[in-house]
Amino acid sequence: AQSVTQLDSQVPVFEEAPVELRCNYSSSVSVYLFWYVQYPNQGLQLLLKYLSGSTLVKGINGFEAEFNKSQTSFHLRKPSVHISDTAEYFCAVSSSRTGANNLFFGTGTRLTVIP
Amino acid sequence: DAGVIQSPRHEVTEMGQEVTLRCKPISGHNSLFWYRQTMMRGLELLIYFNNNVPIDDSGMPEDRFSAKMPNASFSTLKIQPSEPRDSAVYFCASTRPDYYEQYFGPGTRLTVT
Numbered sequence: 097a098q099s100v101t102q103l104d105s106q107v108p109v110f111e112e113a114p115v116e117l118r119c120n121y122s123s124s125v126s127v128y129l130f131w132y133v134q135y136p137n138q139g140l141q142l143l144l145k146y147l148s149g150s151t152l153v154k155g156i157n158g159f160e161a162e163f164n165k166s167q168t169s170f171h172l173r174k175p176s177v178h179i180s181d182t183a184e185y186f187c188a189v190s191s192s193r194t195g196a197n198n199l200f201f202g203t204g205t206r207l208t209v210i211p
Numbered sequence: 212d213a214g215v216i217q218s219p220r221h222e223v224t225e226m227g228q229e230v231t232l233r234c235k236p237i238s239g240h241n242s243l244f245w246y247r248q249t250m251m252r253g254l255e256l257l258i259y260f261n262n263n264v265p266i267d268d269s270g271m272p273e274d275r276f277s278a279k280m281p282n283a284s285f286s287t288l289k290i291q292p293s294e295p296r297d298s299a300v301y302f303c304a305s306t307r308p309d310y311y312e313q314y315f316g317p318g319t320r321l322t323v324t
Contacts, residue, residue: 128311139215139302139315147311186254196306196313197242197261203253 098123098189102202109177110210117172117205119187126192129170130199131161134184143185146170157181182209213237215316217303223322229291232319235284236305244313245278245288246302254302260286293323 103118121127128147132140144155151163161172170187187202216235224230236243244259258268263280271278275294280286290297300320304313 130312132315137320139317140304141315142312145312190311195308196311197259197266199256199313201254 098127098191098198098200100187100189100200100202102187102205104205105203106206106208108208108210111179112176114175115173115177115181115207117185117187117207119170119172119202121168121170121187121189123168123189123191128190128192128195129161129163130188130190131155131159131170131172132186132188132201133157134186134204136183140186143172177207177209179209179211181207183207215303215305215314217301217316217319219319220317221320221322223324224293225324226294227292228323229289230293230297230321230323232288232301232303232321234286234288234303234316236286236303237314238284240305240307240310240314241283242306242308242313243280243286244304244306245286246304248300248302248318249298257288290321293321295323297321298323 099122101120109115130145131143133143134140144153146153146163154160159174184204184206186204188199190199218233241262245257248254257270258278260280278288300318302318303316306313
């Protein structure tokens with residue numbers, strides 16, 4: 097079975113500062129990894145995904161994440177945040193065996209960008 | 212594409228009343244998921260369907276909850292009778308076999324007083 101741990105429930109950061117949201121996963125099989133973003137009063141939207149290949153994945157809105165198999169991590173980064181990045185961010189994992197039908201979500205990290 | 216459509220967006224009801232939430236998945240998607248999101252428990256998978264058949268309903272909290280998918284373009288989640296602890300945001304998501312991610316609707320915010 098897979099599971100996801102998001103180490104920080106809340107991350108405040110000043111506008112134009114860099115940010116890293118941490119995600120660790122556990123799985124006994126090959127994994128697919130995802131970051132979703134949820135803006136206030138909206139559904140979850142896919143930010144980026146890692147399926148295979150290059151361990152550095154670029155997503156929308158200037159976000160990127162790096163898959164680190166040895167550390168079982170998939171941390172999300174942005175070099176310079178904007179007010180509009182204020183949202184809840186969810187890390188998720190599925191296995192190559194079950195695909196999108198079994199997506200395990202972390203508990204979320206609330207990113208607050210301070211002007 | 213219109214994306215996943217959920218209705219109503221907001222529902223306020225009194226304890227004991229029946230509540231029905233509706234979802235229309237993205238055309239061509241054959242898997243549909245119902246989630247519940249609360250501050251205390253985060254995002255929980257309630258049930259999912261493949262080709263209109265319920266595959267895993269182990270997340271359904273109790274018998275007061277039921278879900279149906281009568282055809283490929285429509286699903287309902289019903290709570291009868293509703294209780295204040297059912298207050299949450301309920302999301303529907305869909306996907307297809309050659310995709311790796313799920314696509315979420317905007318959610319229904321349910322308040323039971």
